[in-house]
Amino acid sequence: MTQTHSDYRLSQLDQLEAESIHIFREVAAEFEKPVLMFSGGKDSIVMMRLAEKAFYPAKIPFPVLQVDTGYDFPEVLATRDNWVDRLGVKLIVASVEQAIKDGIVVDDGKTSRNRLQIGTLLNAIEENGFTAAFGGGRRDEEKARAKERVYSHRDEFGQWDPKNQRPELWSLYNGRLHEGEHMRIFPISNWTELDIWDYIGREGIEIPSIYFSHQRRVFQRDGMLLSESEHNPLRDGEVAEERTVRFRTVGDLTLTGCVESTASTIPEIIEEVAVARVTERGATRGDDRFSEAAMEDRKKEGYF
Amino acid sequence: MAGTNMDLLRFATAGSVDDGKSTLIGRLLLDSKSIFEDQLEAVEATSEAKGYDYTDLALLTDGLRSEREQGITIDVAYRYFATPNRKFIIADTPGHVQYTRNMVTGASTADLGLVLVDARQGLTEQSRRHAVILSLLRVPHLVLAVNKMDLVDFDQTIYENIYREFTQFATKLNVPDLEVIPISALQGDNVVTRSENMPWYSGPTLMHHLEHVHVASDRDLIDARFPVQYVVRPKSDEFHDYRGYAGQVAGGVLKPGDEVVVLPSGMTSKISKIDLFDKEIPEAFPPMSVTVHLEDDVDVSRGDMIARVKNAPVPSQDIDAMICWMTTSPLQPRQKLAIKHTTRTGRALVKDIQYRLDVNTLHRDQATNELGVNEIGRVTLRTTVPLLCDPYSKNRTTGSFILIDEATGVTVGAGMING
Numbered sequence: 001m002t003q004t005h006s007d008y009r010l011s012q013l014d015q016l017e018a019e020s021i022h023i024f025r026e027v028a029a030e031f032e033k034p035v036l037m038f039s040g041g042k043d044s045i046v047m048m049r050l051a052e053k054a055f056y057p058a059k060i061p062f063p064v065l066q067v068d069t070g071y072d073f074p075e076v077l078a079t080r081d082n083w084v085d086r087l088g089v090k091l092i093v094a095s096v097e098q099a100i101k102d103g104i105v106v107d108d109g110k111t112s113r114n115r116l117q118i119g120t121l122l123n124a125i126e127e128n129g130f131t132a133a134f135g136g137g138r139r140d141e142e143k144a145r146a147k148e149r150v151y152s153h154r155d156e157f158g159q160w161d162p163k164n165q166r167p168e169l170w171s172l173y174n175g176r177l178h179e180g181e182h183m184r185i186f187p188i189s190n191w192t193e194l195d196i197w198d199y200i201g202r203e204g205i206e207i208p209s210i211y212f213s214h215q216r217r218v219f220q221r222d223g224m225l226l227s228e229s230e231h232n233p234l235r236d237g238e239v240a241e242e243r244t245v246r247f248r249t250v251g252d253l254t255l256t257g258c259v260e261s262t263a264s265t266i267p268e269i270i271e272e273v274a275v276a277r278v279t280e281r282g283a284t285r286g287d288d289r290f291s292e293a294a295m296e297d298r299k300k301e302g303y304f
Numbered sequence: 305m306a307g308t309n310m311d312l313l314r315f316a317t318a319g320s321v322d323d324g325k326s327t328l329i330g331r332l333l334l335d336s337k338s339i340f341e342d343q344l345e346a347v348e349a350t351s352e353a354k355g356y357d358y359t360d361l362a363l364l365t366d367g368l369r370s371e372r373e374q375g376i377t378i379d380v381a382y383r384y385f386a387t388p389n390r391k392f393i394i395a396d397t398p399g400h401v402q403y404t405r406n407m408v409t410g411a412s413t414a415d416l417g418l419v420l421v422d423a424r425q426g427l428t429e430q431s432r433r434h435a436v437i438l439s440l441l442r443v444p445h446l447v448l449a450v451n452k453m454d455l456v457d458f459d460q461t462i463y464e465n466i467y468r469e470f471t472q473f474a475t476k477l478n479v480p481d482l483e484v485i486p487i488s489a490l491q492g493d494n495v496v497t498r499s500e501n502m503p504w505y506s507g508p509t510l511m512h513h514l515e516h517v518h519v520a521s522d523r524d525l526i527d528a529r530f531p532v533q534y535v536v537r538p539k540s541d542e543f544h545d546y547r548g549y550a551g552q553v554a555g556g557v558l559k560p561g562d563e564v565v566v567l568p569s570g571m572t573s574k575i576s577k578i579d580l581f582d583k584e585i586p587e588a589f590p591p592m593s594v595t596v597h598l599e600d601d602v603d604v605s606r607g608d609m610i611a612r613v614k615n616a617p618v619p620s621q622d623i624d625a626m627i628c629w630m631t632t633s634p635l636q637p638r639q640k641l642a643i644k645h646t647t648r649t650g651r652a653l654v655k656d657i658q659y660r661l662d663v664n665t666l667h668r669d670q671a672t673n674e675l676g677v678n679e680i681g682r683v684t685l686r687t688t689v690p691l692l693c694d695p696y697s698k699n700r701t702t703g704s705f706i707l708i709d710e711a712t713g714v715t716v717g718a719g720m721i722n723g
Contacts, residue, residue: 008518008520008523008525008557008589009314009418010591010592011310011311012310012311012390012391013310013311014592015312016312018552018591018593019593020589021552021593022533022552022591022593025533025534025550025551026533026647026650028534029533029606031535034319050519052581053581054534054550054593055534055536055550055597055715056536056537056542056581056582057536057538057540057542057543057546057580058536058537058538059538059540102468103635137381137592139381139382139384140384146381147379147380147381152356157604163355163379163381165379166714166715167405167408167409167630167718168409168699168713168715168717169408169412169704169706169715170412170413170701170704170706171552171701172644172645172705172706174378174644174702174708174713174714174715176708176713176714177713178644178713189382190382190384190393192384192386192391194386195391244552247579259628265327275544276340277340277341278340278341279340279342279343287350297388
């Protein structure tokens, strides 16, 4: 835990925590209707923890929003529910399935659920009138994210314009909006994957079991190990087999790969991440592989 | 745990287009093993597709489609790497025309500024400008990296001339700590490992300096400043009477028992306790985010500031400040803008533009009556609410503000309070 020191130094993790808490409080104070995007993955869990600390002993003063692809890992949804119950926050689920039924997004059988999240999310933001949406994006994840501000302005179409971002000076964030616009807020921009794991270890907080090593029936596709599932039918030549794996990121299970690993405790995961030679997205996220600027293109459309 | 007790250093890089900045950042990332194989492979593939016969490390940092297409850096990007003792956040600021605004942005949070010069060119107008901006923004540590030493046969005289010229120039600025390091970013000389080609240089390598420069003492630990960000009132059964003032300590050390004044009301009280999440702590200092409790039930809200009774900032509606103007339509007298200072917001009227500072020569142009994009000048403002000000030279948090165009909502100016 945090200690004060005779030389008044804060460790980098304490500095990152202080900065993120500052951002949470700033948004809660200045925006009419914030929401926290909460997938149940490790980054959004760290965000929940930071929000919990920012307003303690009061409850988190905004609801959380999960965009349910319909293809989410059950272990992740279970963790999501535990967190929401423990903190007593309101959970709003925006379902991709429902959005397809309502004609908000179109499932042409080719577009991934990940992409269909964009329209589903934007619709949920508009319907609920959210003016700020916290996201767990980190700048170390991806080159387009490295360019994004902590307060990321979105127009009335939810679009990000990387060429026209507001300068961000000191810790003076500018939350001005016009009607229909909203802000995406990234309180953990300056955290790295390793920081996230260090923090989870330090705080001793609950994360989905699939981050730890376990036995799973998987098959290989495009160089990734994907989970066997009814949503992900095997194609010709693909064979599922049991392996010892864990996940580095969690998302739509048709696109999120796992890695072979025996790391079954947080210290073991930290050790593994510290020497990893491939980024978490490079290793396990099919959605970033479509083109060199896949993330940037999705973000411009309104992806978080 | 791996990084829990690490230290953090934020630094901003500056340099013109061809001085090898991207190569240097690529080198620091590569040699600290912060580049992952998939990222490197992507860069190699793109370099090859573009017909280069080398791997263009700049592609690692130019992350946007349009940057890659045009081969230029558009905006500040943030990069991360770590060594066993320290984590680094690089604000990578582009060196082209939109220069000043981006550098001000990157430098506003930096502990250290890294200016690159090409050893063949020596000091240019741009290198001086970089140094001026870093000193205006009170970046406490400055490193001048004399790059491309390999292209001047690692000549000691060339390095020494640049060293002498720069230290002389720096005496006109406020540069408390300066290090001048001869390097070759391309070949790696003095970046992470000591160069065998420059036995005459006995100073630290760049990485060694970045790892060891002492930054904790740069914070103001004397003048207690606590801008109230948010009032925590749970109104639950368990915490029925809880009323805490949440915020991030901007200066000094706060302790329970301290006699404090709440500004601008001027009410006095004592700190009864300080909470960090669910624990009471004996003291709080910058940049901790904490919750402060007072003994008396005084009226405190967001935008107020808690300070020591005998050492408080001066509330003022007349602000004298250096402004960096960041948008294409110029700043003019009589203009009205929104202002944000700590957690306080209001409106500001531009009373007078006293002068424009030529960041190349430090000349003060007093004939001017406006500030254009990327220009810096001294301005007086009248604000609707009193700001609880310190001079920027004393405290970078309570001495800074931003100006916002009320019609577009865009941040158009960065201000540093004089005094």
